[in-house]
Amino acid sequence: MKLFTVNAGFFKLDGGAMFGVVPKSIWQKTNPADENNLCTWAMRCLLVQDEDRLILIDNGIGYKQDERFLKHYYLHGDDSLEKSLAFHGFSKDDITDVFLTHLHFDHCGGSIERLEDGSLVPAFxxxxxWSNKAHWxxxxxxxxxxxxxxxxxxILPIQESGKLKFIDTVDGIPFTQNIKIRFAFGHTESMMLPQISYKGKTILYMADMLPSVGHIPMPYVMSYDMFPMKTLNEKKKFFEEATQNGYVLYLEHDPVNECCTLQETEKGIRVKDTFKLTDIL
Structure with a gap:
């Protein structure tokens, strides 16, 4: 098995929406906002080469949306999905599996591309x-x-292409020999978190359960979460498990930190270490 960080670029979202009830005077210490109260966020995907499969977990916003839509999200930076795949020696045509943690546009927008004639087709x-029926x-x-x-x-062109498959909504269900799927229900219905066994380590892809290191304290729950009390309870459960077992948490949206580990402190569970994925490969 091999793992590769895939950077699909950066975008911006309102800082207040990203931190919910937490005051700006507190959250801006870890995620400073610009003059419009917008914070920069990564779209950090993960590529997993597992035996004869090349699995891409999430794929960013993509580029097919019109200028009116994209101007709200300020896409910036030099990274792109294609450039990042090429850096590792791959192209979109090499991908055998597209694993979608959930179907919010910043996680699945790169799934579909628009041709010159306006038709929408799978980019891979x-x-x-891969999704699950409850979330679909x-x-x-x-x-x-x-x-x-x-x-x-x-979303719909994936199904129309005939390339869509569903995973059973069973926590811990195997996806490959080295990947099992965990489920969370606070951010949106049946979000899927890949849990990867790699060289004796457990790497948990956090998607929107933990957008950044700045969101580790329990009350730091996004306003985007549909069921914030579920998110709070899920954070406690997963963070305790991760702390006790030394999980590596892979961060999709943190603009600086790719991975972190957690530790118990007098103030509750907090960050222990931050590092790049390549530091543990």
Missing amino acids: KNAVY DWAVNPNDREKASFLKEN
């Missing part, structure tokens, strides 16, 4: 796309609060 033409149904029939995050042009 040789890949199977939630996304294609969205509630009014979450509707802006579920874009039909990111």
